[in-house]
Amino acid sequence: MIEEIQEQVAYYNARSQEYDEWFYRIGRYDRGLELNQCWFNEVDVLKSxxxxxxxxxxxxxxxxxxxxxxxxxxxxxxxxxxxxxxxxMIAINRKKLNDTKIVSYHQVDLFSWQPSKQYDLVFFSFWLSHVPPTQVDDFLAKVYRAVRPSGRVFIIDSCFEPSSTAKDHFFENENEIHQRRKLNNGQEYQIFKIYYQPNVLIDKLTQVGFQASVKQTNNYFIYAEGKKINKL
Structure with missing residues (x-):
């Protein structure tokens, strides 16, 4: 398990300079005008x-x-x-946001992370699907502890839709928990990638103490919002 996680971290380090190509539908991720527009329309739903x-x-x-x-x-x-x-990733983020003082950055291994304070909102996108199934419940319990009473969690992740990824990636089984990912230079890595159904995600958020709702866009995304309910 440790080696698998290390490979996943190495992948995202190596992918950092080309990560935005995926989101903005550039290069290997360009699926043509119609599918690209569908993608961005659904992104707008998430932003709203x-x-x-x-x-x-x-x-x-x-x-x-x-x-x-x-x-x-x-x-x-x-x-x-x-x-x-x-x-x-942090360096790119900081530069993109013009090193704003509103954002405080910390390089942290999220698998060993423990919350030290509580927040009004805990947010993560396209991350839960990379958490090994054996660690998801513990991770969400930590998220719960990081949310202040009556605060919220907001999660965005992927639906299983082959056109969401690069044109040279081929995924046939949405129940497989691993994927082989290729960079622009052809180098390949294996990562965790789990596709959640709404009922499963609601159950997991409810179990740790959130009052949750989960929605899907037409093709590409699943998103969840949960309010912290104090446990008796």
Whole structure:
């Protein structure tokens, strides 16, 4: 398990300079005008749902990556703490956001991370699917502890849709927990990738103490919002 996680971390370090190509549908991820527009329309649904939370004082972003969603969180958060295991990702994020003082960055291994304070909102995108199934419940329990009473969690992740990935990636089984990923230079890595169904994600969030709702866009994304309910 440790070696598998190390390979996954190495993959995202190596992928940092080309990660945004996936999100912005560039190069190997360009699926043509129609599918690209469908993707961006669904991204707009996610952004709208996030903005509907309204202004909050403090946000914790886990696996902040290159700042695609950090810049959206800036629209609703007064202070953001952004964590990522990759120094390369953090550097890109910091540059993209013009080194804003609103965001505090920390290089952290999220598998060993323990929350030290509570936040109004804990947010993470395209991260839960990379957590090994044996560690998901413990990870979500930590997320629960990081949310203040009556605070929220907001999660974005992937649906199983072959056109969401690179044109030279071929995924046939949504129940397989591993994927082989290829970089632009042809180098390959194996990572964890788990596709959650809404009922499963609701169950997992409910079990740790959130009152949760889960929705899907038409093709590409699943997203969840949970409110912390104090346990009796």
């Amino acid at each position: 749902a996030l903005q509907d939370i309204g202004e909050v004082n403090s946000i914790l972003e886990l696996a902040c990556g290159t700042g695609i969603w950090t810049q959206e969180l800036l629209k609703i958060g007064k202070e953001i703490t952004a964590l990522d295991a990759s120094s390369e």
